[in-house]
Amino acid sequence: MGFAVLKDKDNEDIVKYAADIKEKKKSILEFIETLKDDFSNIDTQEYGLTKLVYVLQKLPNDCLDETEVGSLLEFFLTRLEGSALRSGCVVTGIHHLILHSKNLPSGCEVPIFQSIYSESTVQCFSQPDRTELFEILDFFLKHRRQGLKSLGSEFILCFMRAVNGERDPRCLLQVFKLYLDVIKDFDLGIFLFIVEENITT
Numbered sequence: 688m689g690f691a692v693l694k695d696k697d698n699e700d701i702v703k704y705a706a707d708i709k710e711k712k713k714s715i716l717e718f719i720e721t722l723k724d725d726f727s728n729i730d731t732q733e734y735g736l737t738k739l740v741y742v743l744q745k746l747p748n749d750c751l752d753e754t755e756v757g758s759l760l761e762f763f764l765t766r767l768e769g770s771a772l773r774s775g776c777v778v779t780g781i782h783h784l785i786l787h788s789k790n791l792p793s794g795c796e797v798p799i800f801q802s803i804y805s806e807s808t809v810q811c812f813s814q815p816d817r818t819e820l821f822e823i824l825d826f827f828l829k830h831r832r833q834g835l836k837s838l839g840s841e842f843i844l845c846f847m848r849a850v851n852g853e854r855d856p857r858c859l860l861q862v863f864k865l866y867l868d869v870i871k872d873f874d875l876g877i878f879l880f881i882v883e884e885n886i887t888t
Contacts, residue, residue, distance in 0.1 A: 689733065689775050689776055689813075690733075690737045690740070690741075690776050690779075691733045691734040691736075691737040691776075693734075693737060693738065693741075697738060698741075700738075701738055701741045701742050701745070702745070704718050704721075704742055705742050705745035705746060708742070708746060708750065709746060709747065709750055714755070715742070715743075715746075715751060715755055715759065716755065716758070718739070718742060719739065719762070722735040722738060722739060725738075732766075732769075732775075733775050733776065736766070736770075736775060736776050736777060736780065737776055739780065740776050740779055740780045740783065743759070743780060743783055743784065744783055748787050748788060748789045749789040749790065751788060751790060752790050753790040753791075753792050753793075754792075755790075756784055756788045756790050756791055756792060757792040757795060759780070759784055760781065760784055760785075760792075760795065760799065763777050763780045763781045763784070764781065764799065764802045764803075767781070767802065767803065767807055768807060770816075778812065778816040778819050778820060779816075779819060781799075781803075781819075781823065782819040782820075782822060782823055785799070785823050785826060785827075786822065786823070786826055794834060796827045796831035796834040796835060797834050797835075797837065797838065799823075799827075800824075800827065800834075800835060800838070800842070800845070801838075801841075801845075803820060803823070804820075804824070804845040804846065804848070804849045805841070805845045808848075809848075809849040809850075810849075810851075810852050810853065814855050814857060814858065817853070817855070817858050818857065818858055818861065820849070821849075821850075821858060821861040821862065821865065822861070824846075824849070824865060825861070825864070825865060825868075828865070828868050828869070832872070836872075836873065839874075842873065843869070843873060843875055846865070846869060850862045850865065850866070
């Protein structure tokens with residue numbers, strides 16, 4: 688979870704843009720357009736992403752509509768792997784949108800889960816990022832469980848891959864609670880023995 692260091696002028700712009708978006712004078716997509724130069728240069732990408740995440744954190748939960756939330760999630764997810772290498776703030780952006788958006792798109796949990804837990808290696812991320820990634824998974828289990836269950840054995844396989852090898856005590860409690868939740872309500876099939884073994888070791 689890394690944020691670029693911003694200048695005073697940047698912070699002023701963030702406050703102003705967030706206010707304009709809240710008042711419907713400008714859209715979040717218009718703000719992203721102003722960051723185009725930052726995103727086009729690998730050396731300044733985190734600078735632009737930091738400004739975007741800070742603006743999102745200043746918006747009310749119901750400020751963005753379903754289409755805007757979906758577009759932002761797609762935007763961040765395409766940058767997820769690179770963020771792991773740089774310890775960037777992409778995970779924080781995804782985490783904020785999922786946990787704090789009233790208009791989270793219907794059915795989005797399946798492609799998001801696949802992008803994060805199937806196509807990415809969770810254990811490659813920093814500890815703060817892993818904490819947020821496990822919180823996202825916990826949110827989906829609590830609020831979008833049926834979508835995850837529709838994945839069948841793919842969910843179990845990706846879940847085990849995500850938590851396998853976790854050694855940080857700050858994350859282990861999260862992992863243990865997730866295991867208990869998954870065992871209670873998912874058909875583990877051939878994976879039952881492996882999951883039970885992980886819990887007891």
